Amino acid sequence: MNxxxxxxxxxxxxxxxxxxxxxxxxxxxxxxxxLVYLTHYIIPNYVCSVIFGWRAYDTLGxxxxxxxxxxxxxxxxxxxLYDNTYLKELFKAPESDDxxxxxxWGEYTPIIKFLAFPASVFxxxxxxxxxxxxxxxxxxxxxxxxxIASALILSVVAFGSKSPLWFDHxxxxxxxxxxxxxxxxxxVVGMFIGGYxxxxxxxxxxxxxxxxxxxxxxxxxxxxxxxAVGLKVLAGLSTAAFLLSxxxxxxxxxxxxxxxxxx
Amino acid sequence: xxxxPMIIIFPLIMAIIMNLLHGKENxxxxxxxxxxxxxxxxPFIGQYGYYxxxxxxxxxxxxxxxxxYYNPLKQVVLVVLAIIASLVLITGMGxxxxxxxxxxxxxxxxASVAAMVLADDLFNFYVFFExxxxxxxxxxxxxxxxxxxxxxxxxxxxxxxxxxLMLLGIAFLLASTGTLNITDMKNYILSDNPMIFGGLLLxxxxxxxxxxxxxxHNVKVDLYARSKGFIxxxxxxxxxxxxxxxxxIILKLFxxxxxxxxxxxxxxxxxxxxxxxxxVMALLQSDYKKLLSYHAISQAGYVATGxxxxxxxxxxxxxxxxxxxxxxKSALFLGAYIVSHKKGSDLHKLGGLLPIMPSVAFMVxxxxxxxxxxxxxxxxxxxxxxxxxxxxxxxxxxAIIMIIVSxxxxxxxxxxxxLIYLKPVDEETIKEYQSRGVPKLxxxxxxxxxSLCIILGIYPEIVTKYLFSYANxxxxxxxxx
Numbered sequence: 105m106n107x108x109x110x111x112x113x114x115x116x117x118x119x120x121x122x123x124x125x126x127x128x129x130x131x132x133x134x135x136x137x138x139l140v141y142l143t144h145y146i147i148p149n150y151v152c153s154v155i156f157g158w159r160a161y162d163t164l165g166x167x168x169x170x171x172x173x174x175x176x177x178x179x180x181x182x183x184x185l186y187d188n189t190y191l192k193e194l195f196k197a198p199e200s201d202d203x204x205x206x207x208x209w210g211e212y213t214p215i216i217k218f219l220a221f222p223a224s225v226f227x228x229x230x231x232x233x234x235x236x237x238x239x240x241x242x243x244x245x246x247x248x249x250x251x252i253a254s255a256l257i258l259s260v261v262a263f264g265s266k267s268p269l270w271f272d273h274x275x276x277x278x279x280x281x282x283x284x285x286x287x288x289x290x291x292v293v294g295m296f297i298g299g300y301x302x303x304x305x306x307x308x309x310x311x312x313x314x315x316x317x318x319x320x321x322x323x324x325x326x327x328x329x330x331x332a333v334g335l336k337v338l339a340g341l342s343t344a345a346f347l348l349s350x351x352x353x354x355x356x357x358x359x360x361x362x363x364x365x366x367x
Numbered sequence: 368x369x370x371x372p373m374i375i376i377f378p379l380i381m382a383i384i385m386n387l388l389h390g391k392e393n394x395x396x397x398x399x400x401x402x403x404x405x406x407x408x409x410p411f412i413g414q415y416g417y418y419x420x421x422x423x424x425x426x427x428x429x430x431x432x433x434x435x436y437y438n439p440l441k442q443v444v445l446v447v448l449a450i451i452a453s454l455v456l457i458t459g460m461g462x463x464x465x466x467x468x469x470x471x472x473x474x475x476x477x478a479s480v481a482a483m484v485l486a487d488d489l490f491n492f493y494v495f496f497e498x499x500x501x502x503x504x505x506x507x508x509x510x511x512x513x514x515x516x517x518x519x520x521x522x523x524x525x526x527x528x529x530x531x532l533m534l535l536g537i538a539f540l541l542a543s544t545g546t547l548n549i550t551d552m553k554n555y556i557l558s559d560n561p562m563i564f565g566g567l568l569l570x571x572x573x574x575x576x577x578x579x580x581x582x583x584h585n586v587k588v589d590l591y592a593r594s595k596g597f598i599x600x601x602x603x604x605x606x607x608x609x610x611x612x613x614x615x616i617i618l619k620l621f622x623x624x625x626x627x628x629x630x631x632x633x634x635x636x637x638x639x640x641x642x643x644x645x646x647v648m649a650l651l652q653s654d655y656k657k658l659l660s661y662h663a664i665s666q667a668g669y670v671a672t673g674x675x676x677x678x679x680x681x682x683x684x685x686x687x688x689x690x691x692x693x694x695x696k697s698a699l700f701l702g703a704y705i706v707s708h709k710k711g712s713d714l715h716k717l718g719g720l721l722p723i724m725p726s727v728a729f730m731v732x733x734x735x736x737x738x739x740x741x742x743x744x745x746x747x748x749x750x751x752x753x754x755x756x757x758x759x760x761x762x763x764x765x766a767i768i769m770i771i772v773s774x775x776x777x778x779x780x781x782x783x784x785x786l787i788y789l790k791p792v793d794e795e796t797i798k799e800y801q802s803r804g805v806p807k808l809x810x811x812x813x814x815x816x817x818s819l820c821i822i823l824g825i826y827p828e829i830v831t832k833y834l835f836s837y838a839n840x841x842x843x844x845x846x847x848x
Contacts, residue, residue: 127539127565134555136545137429144426161420161433165482165494168379172475172498175386175468176505184389184468185511186595277387284383288376300422301372 146304147239147323155244156326160302164287167333170340171284177347182358192362195355212262220262224269227255235334239323245330249337257345273346273353276339283336290325290332371413371437372420374445374485375478377405382474385467392465399460399470403453406477410445413437417487417550430548436487439833440686444484447690448608450819451697452477454812455601458701461808469509473601476502480605483612489537490547492616496533496577499605500526506598507590518589525586529576536569549619559626567621567630571637574617578610580637580671581644584664588648591660596704597809599656600697603663607689610667614674614685615841622677623843634675639768641668646775655703655712658783659696662738662776666692669769673753678760679842683834684752690830691745691823695737698816701809702731706787709800714783718790723800727810728788730817735784737820739777745823752831761847 146153155163182191228251234241235248259269271279294303306324307313316322347354381402388395415437423432452473459469479495479502486492504519504526541547543562544555556563574580579587587606591599617634621627645665652658670692673685703712705727710717721728737744740751750773757765823830 123568124535124565127561127568130561131542132560132562133542134545136541136555137431137547137551138545140426140429140431144431157421158423158432159490162491162494165491165498168475169494169497169501171383172472172501172505175471176501176508179468179505179508180516184464184466184509186462186464186466186509187511190511190513190516281383281387285380288380288383291372292376294421295368295370295372298422299368300418300420301376302421304421 245333253341280339286332533573539566600700638672681756688749698734719792
C-alpha cells in the first residue's frame with residue numbers, strides 16, 4: 105500500500121518536474137517594460153526607483169505581508185484568543201529533558217560579549233545609513249531594517265535578558281504601526297496632490313519635500329517611504345525574534361486575557 | 368479625482384489602527400460598527416475604467432506601473448463582499464470578548480480580496496494572494512483550540528508550496544512577455560510557447576489552492592470547520608471571491624486561444640471533481656460545521672465549472688452562483704454559530720431546537736432550501752442558469768451531474784435539519800437549552816442574509832443585469848459537435 109503511494113508520488117513529481125524543465129528549456133526573455141524602467145530617470149538607484157517609484161504599491165503589499173505575519177505570530181502566542189485553554193496547558197506543562205533553559209545553557213564567554221556589543225552598535229549605524237541613503241546608494245528600507253533587527257538579535261543571543269540593546273515589545277508594536285501608517289498616508293497625500301495614489305510629489309507649494317543639491321534631481325517622497333519601510337521591517341523582525349525568546353511576557357499575556365474572559 | 372484605491376486603503380488603515388486598540392473594548396465595539404457601515408459605501412466611490420497607481424500610465428506602448436480595472440461586474444462582487452464582511456463584523460461584536468484582532472484580520476482580508484478582484488497586474492495579485500493566505504490562518508488561530516493550530520499549520524505548509532509554484536508561474540509569464548500588466552500581456556501570448564503554457568499550469572496550482580478545489584480541498588475544509596461559526600462565514604466568502612478574481616484573470620488572458628483547450632478541460636474537471644467530492648464527503652459527516660464546509664467546497668465546484676465553461680452565459684452564471692453561494696452559506700454558518708451557543712456542533716448530541724428558536728429555524732430552513740436549489744430562492748436561479756450554460760455548449764453530462772449533486776445536497780441538508788431542530792430530546796436537554804442565550808446580533812445578520820436570499824430568488828436581474836457586459840467581453844461562444 106505504502107510503496108504504491110510512493111510510486112505514484114514519485115511518478116507525478118517526475119512528470120511535473122519534467123514539464124517545468126521543458127518549459128524552461130524554451131526560454132526567450134523579452135525585455136518588455138524593463139526598457140521603460142531603464143530609460144526613464146527618477147532617482148539614481150534604479151532598483152529603488154522600480155521598488156518605490158514604478159511599483160510602489162506592490163512594495164506596500166509586501167510590507168503588509170510582514171505586518172500580517174507579525175500580527176498572526178502574536179495571535180499564535182495568545183493575543184486576543186477566544187479560548188486559550190490549550191495554550192495555557194502548553195506553557196504550564198513541566199519541562200522535559202531536551203528543553204534548553206538559560207540555567208542549563210550557562211553564559212557565553214567574555215570574548216563573545218566583548219565582540220558582540222560593538223558589532224551590534226556598528227550594525228545599527230550601518231542599518232541607519234542604508235535606510236537613509238536608499239535612493240542614491242545600493243540598499244533601502246528592507247535591507248536597513250533587517251540589519252538593525254539582526255543587530256538586536258545578535259545582542260540578545262550574546263547577553264540574554266541583560267542585553268544592552270533592547271526594545272520593549274509595546275514600543276515595537278507602535279513603531280510598526282507608525283511605519284505602516286506613514287506609508288499608507290503618504291500615498292493618500294499623493295492622491296490629493298497629484299491625483300493618483302502613491303504619486304511621487306517633489307514639492308508642496310514652493311517647499312521642496314526632500315532637500316537635495318541642485319545637480320541631483322530631488323527624490324520627492326521616496327526617502328520617506330524608505331524610512332517607513334525601514335521602521336516597519338525593523339519592528340517586525342525584532343518582534344518575531346522577541347516572541348521566540350520571551351516566554352515570560354507571553355505567560356503574563358495569557359493570564360491577563362484570562363481576566364478579561366472571566367469578567 | 369478617482370477615489371478607487373480607497374476601497375483597499377481605508378480598510379488597511381483602519382486595520383492597523385484597530386491592531387493598536389488591544390484591550391480597549393468599548394472603543395473597539397463602536398469603531399467596528401462605524402467601519403461596518405462605511406464598508407458598504409466604499410464600492411460606490413470609484414469610477415469605472417483603468418486606474419494607474421502613481422500616475423504611471425502608458426509609456427512607449429507599455430503600461431509602466433500597476434493598474435486596476437473597475438467595471439459594473441466587479442462593483443457587484445465588491446458590494447456583496449462588503450455586505451457579508453460588515454454583517455460578520457457586527458456579529459463578531461456580539462461575543463463576550465470584543466476582539467480587536469478579529470476586526471483587524473477581517474479588514475485586511477476584505478482589502479486583499481477586493482484588491483485581487485480589482486487587480487489588472489499579476490504580481491500585485493500575487494502579493495495580495497499572500498496576504499490573504501496568512502490572514503485566513505490568523506482568523507483560524509483565533510479560536511485557539513489544538514485542532515485549529517494543527518490545521519492552520521497544515522494550511523500554511525500547503526500554502527508555501529502552492530504560492531511559490533504560482534510565483535514561478537508568474538515569473539515564466541513575465542520572462543516570455545516582458546510585462547506583468549494583464550491587458551498588455553494578452554497581446555504577447557498569442558503564439559504557442561511552452562514557457563507560457565508552463566506558466567498557465569502553475570497558475571492553475573495557485574487557483575486550486577486559493578479556492579479550495581481538489582487536491583487542496585481537505586486543508587480548506589479543516590480551515591472552515593475549526594474556526595468559529597461567524598469566522599467560517601467570512602473565510603468561505605474570501606475563497607469564493609478569490610476563485611472569481613482568479614478565473615476572471617485566467618479567462619481574460621487565455622480564453623479563446625487555441626492552446627487553451629487542454630487547460631480548459633483541466634479546469635472543468637477540477638470543478639466537477641470538487642462538486643462530487645464535496646457532496647459525497649458531506650454525506651458522511653457527523654459534525655455540523657464539517658458538513659457545511661464540505662458543501663462549501665461542492666458549491667465552489669459549481670462556480671468553477673460555470674466560469675470554466677468560458678461562454679458569456681457560463682461566466683454570468685458562475686459569478687451569480689458565487690454571489691448567491693456566499694449569501695446562503697454565510698447564513699448557514701451563522702445558523703451553526705447560533706446552534707453552537709446552545710450545545711456544540713455534534714449532530715448526534717443535538718436535537719429539539721425548533722420550539723426553542725422557531726424564527727432562527729425558519730430562516731436556516733430558507734437558506735437550506737436555497738443551497739439545494741429549490742425555487743423561489745436564489746440558489747435555484749443560479750443553478751438553473753448554470754444548467755442552461757452547460758446545455759448551450761452541448762455538455763449535457765455536466766448539467767446532469769449538477770442536478771445529481773443538488774439532490775445530494777438536499778438530502779444531507781435535510782438530514783442535518785432533522786437532527787438539529789426536529790429530533791425529539793428529553794426534558795433535561797431542553798432546560799439546558801433554555802438556560803443559554805441566543806446571540807442577538809447574529810440573528811440580525813441571519814435575518815438580513817435570508818431576506819437577500821429571497822429577494823435575489825424573485826428578482827435575479829438586479830444582479831445579473833450588471834454582469835453581462837463584461838462577461839460578453841471575456842466570453843467566447845462555442846458549441847461541441
